Amino acid sequence: MSRRRPPWGAALAAGVAALSVGALAETFDVREPSLAPYRIEGTGIARPLTGRAGDPARGRAIARARTGGHCILCHAMPIPEEPAHGDTGPDLAGVGDRLSGAEIRLRIVNPKYVLAESMMPAYYRIEGLHRVAAGRPLLGAEDVEDLVAYLATLKGR
Amino acid sequence: MTTVRIRVPSTVKQGELFEIRTLIQHPMESGQRVDDNGRPVPRKILRRFVCTYNGVEVIAADWHPAVASNPYLAFFARAGESGSIEFAWTDDDGTLTRETATIQVT
Amino acid sequence: MILFRLSHGLVAALVLLTTGVAQGDDRRPPRSGLEFVAPGLRQLQEDEFANPGMLWVMRGNQLWREPAGAANKSCADCHGKEAPENAGAAAGYPRFDAARGRPVNLESRINLCRTEEMRAPPLAYESEPLLALTAYFRHAARSQSMVADDSGAMTAVVARGRQVFEQRRGAFDLACRHCHELNVGKSLREERISEGQSNGFPTYRVSWQTLVSLHRRFQACDTAVSAEPLALGHDDYVALEAYLARRGTGLAIETPAVRR
Numbered sequence: 018m019s020r021r022r023p024p025w026g027a028a029l030a031a032g033v034a035a036l037s038v039g040a041l042a043e044t045f046d047v048r049e050p051s052l053a054p055y056r057i058e059g060t061g062i063a064r065p066l067t068g069r070a071g072d073p074a075r076g077r078a079i080a081r082a083r084t085g086g087h088c089i090l091c092h093a094m095p096i097p098e099e100p101a102h103g104d105t106g107p108d109l110a111g112v113g114d115r116l117s118g119a120e121i122r123l124r125i126v127n128p129k130y131v132l133a134e135s136m137m138p139a140y141y142r143i144e145g146l147h148r149v150a151a152g153r154p155l156l157g158a159e160d161v162e163d164l165v166a167y168l169a170t171l172k173g174r
Numbered sequence: 175m176t177t178v179r180i181r182v183p184s185t186v187k188q189g190e191l192f193e194i195r196t197l198i199q200h201p202m203e204s205g206q207r208v209d210d211n212g213r214p215v216p217r218k219i220l221r222r223f224v225c226t227y228n229g230v231e232v233i234a235a236d237w238h239p240a241v242a243s244n245p246y247l248a249f250f251a252r253a254g255e256s257g258s259i260e261f262a263w264t265d266d267d268g269t270l271t272r273e274t275a276t277i278q279v280t
Numbered sequence: 281m282i283l284f285r286l287s288h289g290l291v292a293a294l295v296l297l298t299t300g301v302a303q304g305d306d307r308r309p310p311r312s313g314l315e316f317v318a319p320g321l322r323q324l325q326e327d328e329f330a331n332p333g334m335l336w337v338m339r340g341n342q343l344w345r346e347p348a349g350a351a352n353k354s355c356a357d358c359h360g361k362e363a364p365e366n367a368g369a370a371a372g373y374p375r376f377d378a379a380r381g382r383p384v385n386l387e388s389r390i391n392l393c394r395t396e397e398m399r400a401p402p403l404a405y406e407s408e409p410l411l412a413l414t415a416y417f418r419h420a421a422r423s424q425s426m427v428a429d430d431s432g433a434m435t436a437v438v439a440r441g442r443q444v445f446e447q448r449r450g451a452f453d454l455a456c457r458h459c460h461e462l463n464v465g466k467s468l469r470e471e472r473i474s475e476g477q478s479n480g481f482p483t484y485r486v487s488w489q490t491l492v493s494l495h496r497r498f499q500a501c502d503t504a505v506s507a508e509p510l511a512l513g514h515d516d517y518v519a520l521e522a523y524l525a526r527r528g529t530g531l532a533i534e535t536p537a538v539r540r
Binding site: 051089090091101102103105106129136138139141146148149150151154155 | 286451452453454506
């Protein structure tokens with residue numbers, strides 16, 4: 018049984034320390050009120066937040082939608098029917114080759130564990146934020162899983 | 175209070191084409207939007223614009239809800255005689271906004 | 281041990297590299313938002329007649345001459361019959377008001393004049409007359425360079441503004457700097473990210489079809505990153521305004537700018 022979620026600063030420190038050696042060495046559980054708990058092991062979150070695999074077709078819709086994840090705001094994606102994808106984040110074509118499902122999941126849930134300075138929002142987090150308008154995460158657990166399932170299908174370029 | 179901008183050259187040569195530019199402050203509320211509480215916002219647009227030159231119509235336009243707020247219109251007229259150019263915008267509620275410019279034809 | 285030293289050296293090199301870049305950014309002259317807009321909007325902004333923001337400037341010119349309040353005074357009675365005698369003054373706000381012991385931006389300067397000199401009620405932030413007067417004064421200072429007082433008591437205000445600029449906020453956990461410093465020139469879909477300079481405010485926003493103050497723009501950015509917006513005129517917004525003035529020093533005033 019691993020320990021409970023460490024204080025936020027410590028969690029970030031763990032993330033930063035891990036980054037400099039190239040991999041997260043620690044395993045720890047993250048629990049936030051009203052969110053599904055998850056366990057970070059190494060460089061990812063192996064277990065789906067909902068306990069089961071998501072739906073890639075729904076995930077693709079969430080990546081497109083302004084009211085969903087709207088991933089294309091910042092990332093180029095193989096979604097040709099949408100014009101004008103953003104470019105503040107990396108191109109996600111082939112992301113399924115570069116990262117495992119567990120690694121993709123951690124990057125959506127909270128990319129600051131991977132890179133503390135990251136510009137990318139944590140889509141499944143409510144604590145430790147400043148002046149937040151709504152007390153709910155940007156995406157629900159099912160939406161995160163649908164996105165993970167979709168992104169994992171993006172192979173080859 | 176409605177702010178209007180008109181640009182007409184002060185002098186023009188007889189027979190010459192000259193440009194008239196108009197800009198009027200108006201929300202041009204389409205009537206198709208709802209407010210923060212979900213209630214429809216009543217339509218309020220300028221529905222007609224007329225420009226006359228010494229009493230003769232230069233241009234008349236019927237405007238519809240898709241016209242953007244603060245409508246800008248530019249058009250041309252041919253210089254006849256010195257006199258006045260009159261502009262009139264009619265609101266949905268019947269309010270009339272008038273403006274006059276004078277022109278010297280040489 | 282060797283590995284340790286190597287990685288240490290690498291970290292040091294990286295730190296040097298990043299500070300070098302940061303300093304480089306600081307020295308680079310600021311770029312107006314005009315450089316980032318689509319050609320059609322640029323044309324609209326530069327057309328003195330068609331620029332819809334000029335409607336507010338005109339209205340401001342009328343208000344300049346209208347007496348108001350129990351004192352029955354107009355702006356023109358004290359500051360110049362035809363136009364503001366010290367037209368450039370608007371380029372230098374916010375300033376520190378020693379008597380009140382706080383920084384004052386153009387909007388609150390106008391309202392202080394109203395309440396104290398004209399004995400008239402203050403104009404609501406973002407009301408048409410306050411937007412009109414602000415736009416009129418800033419337009420009077422058009423093409424003059426933005427200046428910022430960051431000496432004396434303003435030092436702390438500008439420093440606080442920088443903190444606000446760098447503070448992550450909202451569910452999106454973004455600071456102003458993430459877009460307007462680290463990703464300038466990149467795109468969020470069809471929107472090109474500018475430096476977030478303030479030299480064109482109040483600005484006509486085509487998508488909102490109205491003139492907007494700098495503070496309302498701050499609120500819109502806050503809302504966009506899902507942060508609770510601050511009140512118009514809030515101390516932190518005034519501080520951010522002061523930091524942006526310092527950061528944009530040298531840029532020509534372009535009020536009223538036209539943006540998407």
